[in-house]
Amino acid sequence: MADFTSDGFCLNDNKAGLSQMEGHSKEDIAKILTKNSEGSKFYQNKKQRHQATEQRIAQKKKILEEASPADYNDALRKTDKMLSNLEASRDLSHTIVHVDMDMFYAAVEMRDAPHLKDKPVAVGGNSMLSTSNYVARKFGVRAAQPGFLAKKLCPNLIIVPCNFPKYRAVAAIVRGVFAEYDPNYASASLDEAYLDITEHLKVRADRTEEERTLWRCDCEYWRSLDADWKPSATQETEPTSSENNQETCPECGRVAESIVTGTDAEGAVLELRTKVFRRTALTCSAGIAPNSKLAKICTDRNKPNGQYQLPPNKEAVLEFVKDLPVRKIPGIGATTEETLRALGVQTCSDIHKHRASLALVFSDLSTEYFMRVSLGIGCTTISNDEERKSISNERYALLPSPITV
Incomplete structure (x- = not known):
């Protein structure tokens, strides 16, 4: 089982600006966040989620250990049929x-207050940040991070209230x-x-x-x-x-x-x-x-x-997704990434390699989603219908991620 203090605050550097950090390494950031959040509700919630994920991972590994060769063969046949059906539905006719x-809220504030341009800036409050500019991201400051912790990473951080x-x-x-x-x-x-x-x-x-x-x-x-x-x-x-x-x-x-x-x-x-x-x-x-x-x-x-x-051709799409980290895929968050990594899946090509195992431990809906990911197949219908006004509904409709971990 992974150590929460080392994994629980591991920075997702897939976000733009976080891959070129200057102030701290990923390991340093994890230590600083852990040290300065212990005892807080934020820390407790994160710890509980991590423990729940570890339990689900253990359950899935047990299922795989107890699965028979026949179970694996059945799962392989099921996923191969899924892949075949999905491939037949591939649509490359839309652009x-x-x-x-770019860093929208922060960019608006910097535009209206030019003196902020070269300084580390975040928008939000001490309880949570909505976004940060690229200067701040070099220190590990990012969205969905408590402002009081961001200040520990970057003492000179300027936090502007949301408007x-x-x-x-x-x-x-x-x-x-x-x-x-x-x-x-x-x-x-x-x-x-x-x-x-x-x-x-x-x-x-x-x-x-x-x-x-x-x-x-x-x-x-x-x-x-x-x-x-x-x-x-x-x-x-x-x-x-x-x-x-x-x-x-x-x-x-x-x-x-x-x-x-x-x-x-x-x-x-x-x-x-x-x-x-x-x-x-x-x-x-x-x-x-x-x-x-x-x-x-x-x-x-x-x-x-x-x-x-x-390019809108099958070969280019498959080559593009092959080595993509699964965390780069819309709809795959930290919990799913951690679960997949524990099952040997780190890239999209790993999804195909471990497709039988995924089918054994995930629902049919989740498994089909993973197969779509491995093929680079997604939604081609864009609409601004009134029922899609909710951001969450729009995200689901455009980028379906029915993953249950």
Whole structure:
């Protein structure tokens, strides 16, 4: 059985910004968090969850030890049939985009208070943090962490209280951009959304280069764009051509930067991200893939302020998921990761290797989910139906994770 003090506070460094820590090692962070949280409700809750997970792991291992060769063969046949049926349902015809605002709450606060830009900042309170900027993440500070513990990791951490009315106002502007590419986009939270741009790309193919050209100058006017932005304002203040065919900013008169975006998915997403920045002065990252699960994973590939596209073919998808750590998969959290690791599963290819064992100790629903993960198969239907207003419902509908550990 694992030692709670060493495993219970092990940092998940799959989050953007946590893989390049400077202040502490993962082991140091675990020790600091353990030492400074002992006796707190947070510590007790975490310890209880860890112990419950260890008990479930022991039960599953016992089931595997007692299983007969016939049991394993039956489980293998069942999972192979699942894989065959799932493969037959693979849909590569959609272009799904996942967009995630970079450290959204913290970024909004830093935008509105520029003196915070190079300092470690988190948003939330002493009881719990909602997010942190990349400077703070280098010290191990992250979301869903009590503020009083984050201060132990980073004594100079500045904690800004949440201001949800402001975040919702900014999110409304960002969603206005999303609607230009997919009117039926689905918001998974205030700072992320899924779009199906398949239809947009058909229309985009006929757009001229002029229609796909964006302009931006680095003067104060462009840097200070905020929630007061209106589409008509951009139309009235686009850079104008001079006699030598250079484009000049209407505010400062300097040569403005032009961006000609392509007609493909990469071009459309670059255009979308540029529009988000122009209207909010905030950056976002995006993933492009044949389904929502893969798109979300792709978003992390070039964070922050970047994008990554996974080619829509079976070979590319299987190669992409093969060596992915299971914790990278949406819907697989710390408890499931710990359970899978105890069963010899650390990557998506391990899921296929140990598929019979997984079928013996997990429900049919959970086993099918794992098989989907191993094949890189996910949801291709994006909708903003009213019944999906709940963030939890949206996450479940887009990224089903019916795992019972």
